[in-house]
Amino acid sequence: METPDTLRDAIIWFADFDHCREFMIQLRWPDGVVKCPRCGSAKVLWVAKERVWKCYGKHDHLKFSLRTNTIFEDSPIALEKWLPAAWLLINCKNGISSYELGRDLKVTQKSCWFMLHRIRLAMKSGGFEKLSGHVEADETFIGGKVTNMHRKSKRNIQAKNDGNWGKTVVLGLLERQGHARAAVAPTRSHYEVHQNVKANVEAGSTLYTDEYNAYQSSPPDMFTHEIINKLEGYVRDKVHVNGMENFWSLLKRTLKGTYVSVDPAHLQACAMSNAPDSTSAS
Numbered sequence: 001m002e003t004p005d006t007l008r009d010a011i012i013w014f015a016d017f018d019h020c021r022e023f024m025i026q027l028r029w030p031d032g033v034v035k036c037p038r039c040g041s042a043k044v045l046w047v048a049k050e051r052v053w054k055c056y057g058k059h060d061h062l063k064f065s066l067r068t069n070t071i072f073e074d075s076p077i078a079l080e081k082w083l084p085a086a087w088l089l090i091n092c093k094n095g096i097s098s099y100e101l102g103r104d105l106k107v108t109q110k111s112c113w114f115m116l117h118r119i120r121l122a123m124k125s126g127g128f129e130k131l132s133g134h135v136e137a138d139e140t141f142i143g144g145k146v147t148n149m150h151r152k153s154k155r156n157i158q159a160k161n162d163g164n165w166g167k168t169v170v171l172g173l174l175e176r177q178g179h180a181r182a183a184v185a186p187t188r189s190h191y192e193v194h195q196n197v198k199a200n201v202e203a204g205s206t207l208y209t210d211e212y213n214a215y216q217s218s219p220p221d222m223f224t225h226e227i228i229n230k231l232e233g234y235v236r237d238k239v240h241v242n243g244m245e246n247f248w249s250l251l252k253r254t255l256k257g258t259y260v261s262v263d264p265a266h267l268q269a270c271a272m273s274n275a276p277d278s279t280s281a282s
Contacts (some may be wrong), residue, residue: 021051088101
């Protein structure tokens with residue numbers, strides 16, 4: 001599939017509807033045979049004037065378009081703007097704000113907010129495939145510094161005493177030469193850590209963690225567990241969690257530099273998107 005490599009190429013390429021149509025056909029129907037998304041029939045006719053296909057099957061809603069059953073469905077925004085927006089978000093490691101995207105595409109900020117949420121949802125890992133092979137596991141805290149909070153907030157944090165210091169816990173997993181998965185959790189207790197690992201890592205994989213005791217109590221028969229003690233060093237042969245540390249650095253630069261402030265209720269939308277293993281240390 002031919003895809004633009006630079007922003008200039010993306011803008012020029014996706015400005016033409018025929019290119020958008022070709023791109024979407026290759027993406028949705030790799031064999032080149034357009035099929036009805038409702039009945040699966042290949043007996044369809046392209047209606048150029050309406051930019052839709054007409055299916056000759058016996059069912060309701062015979063017409064369908066490139067948008068049918070996609071994140072673009074029911075949106076009045078043209079594909080010529082949707083596809084550059086997706087390209088920008090996917091290729092910007094530090095993310096892109098809805099205000100910046102709105103200025104670039106001449107779309108309102110509210111529309112860009114809607115578009116970015118849909119694109120992030122599409123980037124979320126689907127299916128039941130688990131991470132396998134060599135997997136790094138780590139956790140981090142997202143939130144402001146306690147020293148910068150006012151006195152009442154500090155007292156509430158000290159009274160709660162849950163170990164989170166008023167911040168949001170994010171659990172992360174990184175498959176080397178694969179993808180990263182991050183999820184917001186209420187705490188980093190043994191239960192939450194074990195559930196996250198078991199739900200996302202295939203049994204028999206090699207799990208690399210730091211010395212946090214929640215990982216050390218994981219079932220020994222499920223994974224080959226390698227631990228790096230950061231007080232002694234950050235790398236021991238292939239044992240390290242530097243890939244996850246790089247991922248956290250990238251995530252926090254995204255939140256601080258691009259989005260400035262993210263409410264915990266919306267944090268999962270930023271953390272859930274998969275990322276290629278470009279952050280992984282060799």
